[in-house]
Each structure stands twice: as C-alpha cells, then as structure tokens.
Amino acid sequence: MVALKQMPHAVLPSATLDEAARQAFINQLGKHVLNDITPGNKAVYDKHVLPAFQQTHERAPADRHEIRKEMVRQPYYQMTSSFQRTIQEMMWNAVDESIQRQLPDLIDVAQNIARGKTTGSLTLDPNFEMPGYIKHNDNHATPGGYSADLLPGDVTAGALYDRGAFIYTQGLFGPRMDGIGKAAAMMVSRVRPDLKPKKILEIGCTAGGSTGGLAIMFPEADLHGIDVGAALLRYAHARAESWGLPIHFHQMNAEHMSFADESFDLVCCLATLHETSRNATFNIFKEAFRALRPGGLFLCSELPPYKGVDPWNQFVRDWDTYNNNEPFWGGVHDLELKDVAVAAGFDPTKYFEGNGPGVAQANALTSAVEVENKKFMGSTRGGGQAWYAGVSK
Numbered sequence: 001m002v003a004l005k006q007m008p009h010a011v012l013p014s015a016t017l018d019e020a021a022r023q024a025f026i027n028q029l030g031k032h033v034l035n036d037i038t039p040g041n042k043a044v045y046d047k048h049v050l051p052a053f054q055q056t057h058e059r060a061p062a063d064r065h066e067i068r069k070e071m072v073r074q075p076y077y078q079m080t081s082s083f084q085r086t087i088q089e090m091m092w093n094a095v096d097e098s099i100q101r102q103l104p105d106l107i108d109v110a111q112n113i114a115r116g117k118t119t120g121s122l123t124l125d126p127n128f129e130m131p132g133y134i135k136h137n138d139n140h141a142t143p144g145g146y147s148a149d150l151l152p153g154d155v156t157a158g159a160l161y162d163r164g165a166f167i168y169t170q171g172l173f174g175p176r177m178d179g180i181g182k183a184a185a186m187m188v189s190r191v192r193p194d195l196k197p198k199k200i201l202e203i204g205c206t207a208g209g210s211t212g213g214l215a216i217m218f219p220e221a222d223l224h225g226i227d228v229g230a231a232l233l234r235y236a237h238a239r240a241e242s243w244g245l246p247i248h249f250h251q252m253n254a255e256h257m258s259f260a261d262e263s264f265d266l267v268c269c270l271a272t273l274h275e276t277s278r279n280a281t282f283n284i285f286k287e288a289f290r291a292l293r294p295g296g297l298f299l300c301s302e303l304p305p306y307k308g309v310d311p312w313n314q315f316v317r318d319w320d321t322y323n324n325n326e327p328f329w330g331g332v333h334d335l336e337l338k339d340v341a342v343a344a345g346f347d348p349t350k351y352f353e354g355n356g357p358g359v360a361q362a363n364a365l366t367s368a369v370e371v372e373n374k375k376f377m378g379s380t381r382g383g384g385q386a387w388y389a390g391v392s393k
C-alpha cells in the first residue's frame, strides 16, 4: 500500500480534525483528477488535434512543443490543467493553514532542539546570497518557494515541503519521506559495491527527507546536507535530531561550496537538478568533481530524460514546465548530463545513466504506487523506478 500516514517527529505539524479532513479531501480530489480526468486528453489529441494537425501540415507533430501549441487551445486541456493547478494551490494552502496555526510552537521546538545536545549540527549563513532562480520562483507553486524566511527561527518552508510533498506524492516517498535517499543508497550498492562511503554530501537536502534515507542506509558515515533555504534547514535539523539521525546541515550554494577539495566519498544530488538553472547544473557538477575524493561517486537522480521518448509522452511529462512553476524542468530533461560531467572534469568512461531502484522499492511499498501513477493523461509518469546519472572520479 501507499504510505498514507506520515511518521511523527518533533516538528511535524499536527492537523485538527477539520484540517486533516481538508487535506485528505484534496488528496483524493487530486488522485481522481489525475487518474480519471486527465487521461481524456489523449482521446482529445488522437481524435481531434492529431488529425487536424496532419491535415494542415501533412505530417505528425515533430516534438512536444508543436503538440503543446495545439493542446493549450483545447478546452479539455485547459480544464484539466486548471484543475491540477488549482488542486495544487489548494493543497499548499490547506497545509499552510495548519502550519501557521502552530508556527510559534514549531519554532520553539526547533530552537530548543538546536540549543540542546545534538548529534548533528545546523550551520546557517547570515550573509547568504540566494540564487536568483530560487529567489524569484515559487517552485511547484509552494507559497514562498524554498527561500522564504519570514520571521526569526522560521521553519515554514520545511514544514510545507514535508507535509505538502507527502500529500502531493500521496505517500509515495514513504512514511519518513526518505524513499529517494534510500533508493539512491541502493543504487550506490548496485553500481559501486566496492564503495563504502565514510563521508557523504547531499546537495539540495530540502527538509531532510532524502538525507534521512541516506543516514539510515549509511549509519556509519559522516553525513552532510546543504540547501539554500534557512527555514528548510532549521526544520530539517530539528526533524533529524528528533529521530536521532546525526546529520550536519549547512546553508550553502552548491555552485560554490566551502568544503575543502576531495572531502567526500559520495556526493548525491537527488531530485534537485530540475530546480536549478542550466548554468547552475554545470557549476554543481564542477563543484561535485572538486569536492569528491579520487574513487568517489557523484550520483544524481531525476525523472528520466526526454531523449527517445515520443512527442506525446514528452508533452505530458513537460506539464510542470509551464503549469507548475518548474521553469527548468524541460531543459534539464533535454540536457545530456554526460556532457555536463565531462565539462566538469569527469572521465566519460566512468559515466553511467539509467533506471534503478525507486522510492516504492526502497520503502517496500507495493506496485499500487506504480499503477496509480501510470495514468497521467493516458501516459506513464512517475512510478516505482527512478532514473539515475552517475560518475565516478
């Protein structure tokens, strides 16, 4: 079964009966729209859009952009996109409402944890310069995005991500929201069984979900997580400490990190590249190369690239680029990460990419997850497998 109950921790926002009912309703509504209503777009395309395009151009659409130009004019697509976007905003609002009700308490708890005896650490940078692509964008329509830090000790961004992403993914990442990290650790064992990482870095740790998975899978390692948002990191730290996971969180831009050269055996960048700019992706690979020890591994996970995917499925998977405040989504899925790795200094013969363990497998959830995620506009999107790009130094 999909995990529908999130594992409690010290800063997990609670929900009143009314808040829980609203969140559950939005969850079910989202599922219904995704599974039962958006697939109708394929019928609209096959029956109307494609024949009309073929008649005018005497050929099928060459790429997703040509399909999108036609589909955005279709009332059915406008309706389903509007439903999806509205449900997304309703979900964030419902979660935010419950967070704001208890925010002073959550801040107190996080501060008390940070002041007490800890096994990990939290290092914020008061002079941190927020990258523009994060500052000026509310990724996946999250109010305030990753950068909002609105009052002393704020933890809203972390709480929003932890609760919101759990509902948004319908429990897909597991009760601890750590499936991405656990799956990545399984991938490390698969591709580099010789590598027993003593020091690990996760780039883009957000609320500490995937970092927690790495901590569980590599309990002996000295584990560091970096992100740009202070409110994310305060939350991530309190969350990890309350579960006894020793993780060192730092506010740092992955494009220019302050770690010494050759510090880490494993650098992970999980579900993060699509939320950085194209330039940042090149810079992050360079920094990963610099920070890795010889013999170390840089492992990224992402949704699979668009190459080799037919234009309709590319169009379906590109919905977020235009409707979900994910401006880099399409670009990163078009990028040849091997070229990026080589430009950063990595040896092309040590590069690999392909499918590997996914979140469902990592949390031993059943294939129900895969089935439910298969029906987005009548096409495959998400599911039990993850896609990885990795390179050893």
Ligand SMILES: C[S@@+](CC[C@H](N)C(=O)[O-])C[C@H]1O[C@@H](n2cnc3c(N)ncnc32)[C@H](O)[C@@H]1O
Binding pocket: 131, 134, 146, 177, 180, 181, 203, 204, 205, 206, 207, 208, 209, 210, 211, 226, 227, 228, 229, 232, 252, 253, 254, 255, 270, 271, 272, 275, 276, 280
């Ligand atoms: C989708 S989230 C990652 C999810 C997380 N790995 C997990 O599985 O729980 C992407 C994260 O990357 C962070 N990020 C984007 N650009 C960054 C940069 N240049 N340096 C550090 N973090 C960055 C964002 O702030 C955001 O928290």
